[in-house]
Amino acid sequence: EPEVTQTPSHQVTQMGQEVILRCVPISNHLYFYWYRQILGQKVEFLVSFYNNEISEKSEIFDDQFSVERPDGSNFTLKIRSTKLEDSAMYFCASSYRSLNSPLHFGNGTRLTVT
Amino acid sequence: AQSVAQPEDQVNVAEGNPLTVKCTYSVSGNPYLFWYVQYPNRGLQFLLKYITGDNLVKGSYGFEAEFNKSQTSFHLKKPSALVSDSALYFCAVRDNGNAGNMLTFGGGTRLMVKP
Numbered sequence: 260e261p262e263v264t265q266t267p268s269h270q271v272t273q274m275g276q277e278v279i280l281r282c283v284p285i286s287n288h289l290y291f292y293w294y295r296q297i298l299g300q301k302v303e304f305l306v307s308f309y310n311n312e313i314s315e316k317s318e319i320f321d322d323q324f325s326v327e328r329p330d331g332s333n334f335t336l337k338i339r340s341t342k343l344e345d346s347a348m349y350f351c352a353s354s355y356r357s358l359n360s361p362l363h364f365g366n367g368t369r370l371t372v373t
Numbered sequence: 374a375q376s377v378a379q380p381e382d383q384v385n386v387a388e389g390n391p392l393t394v395k396c397t398y399s400v401s402g403n404p405y406l407f408w409y410v411q412y413p414n415r416g417l418q419f420l421l422k423y424i425t426g427d428n429l430v431k432g433s434y435g436f437e438a439e440f441n442k443s444q445t446s447f448h449l450k451k452p453s454a455l456v457s458d459s460a461l462y463f464c465a466v467r468d469n470g471n472a473g474n475m476l477t478f479g480g481g482t483r484l485m486v487k488p
Contacts, residue, residue, distance in 0.1 A: 359422070362407075
């Protein structure tokens with residue numbers, strides 16, 4: 260069964276540094292998402308992406324965050340200047356259609372900001 | 374705005390007994406409802422969904438959920454729990470009354486099945 264893959268599985272960075280989290284969604288999916296989960300608790304929506312542009316974003320997704328689909332297969336999340344509170348598990352997800360299609364999640368990237 | 378509540382942080386059940394994990398939701402339009410399961414150090418795995426039609430939906434691993442519009446609930450159930458069902462369970466909702474496709478998750482319920 261096709262999977263969403265995320266790299267790296269764990270990223271450690273210093274406060275103020277830029278990080279890029281990478282994802283390869285399922286190939287025929289049209290919608291892409293980033294979510295984050297802090298300390299194994301609530302899963303928080305960050306952003307959704309369709310047709311090469313952001314379709315929706317949350318209050319968390321401020322100017323420090325950006326997303327890109329640079330080559331038709333990868334989907335990246337960039338954090339420009341990391342803060343301690345950005346430490347979390349970041350999940351990429353994709354879905355075929357929008358409202359009634361389930362999201363398929365990757366195994367996540369654990370980001371630790373020191 | 375759409376929201377989901379999972380009132381129990383943890384549910385404990387003995388192996389072989391039925392289990393219920395509770396979920397209530399709030400939307401302005403009609404809800405699209407989902408259940409996901411998360412095992413340690415893994416992403417969320419889709420279990421089942423309610424879009425329209427029969428209020429009782431069946432999903433993976435013997436799980437089912439019942440949509441109750443009057444109570445705005447979508448409780449997850451299984452007739453006979455297994456130790457391997459122990460995991461973190463998330464209910465999620467989309468509101469088809471708005472243009473966005475954001476999926477909103479509840480806070481999660483940890484299911485512990487004891488032998």
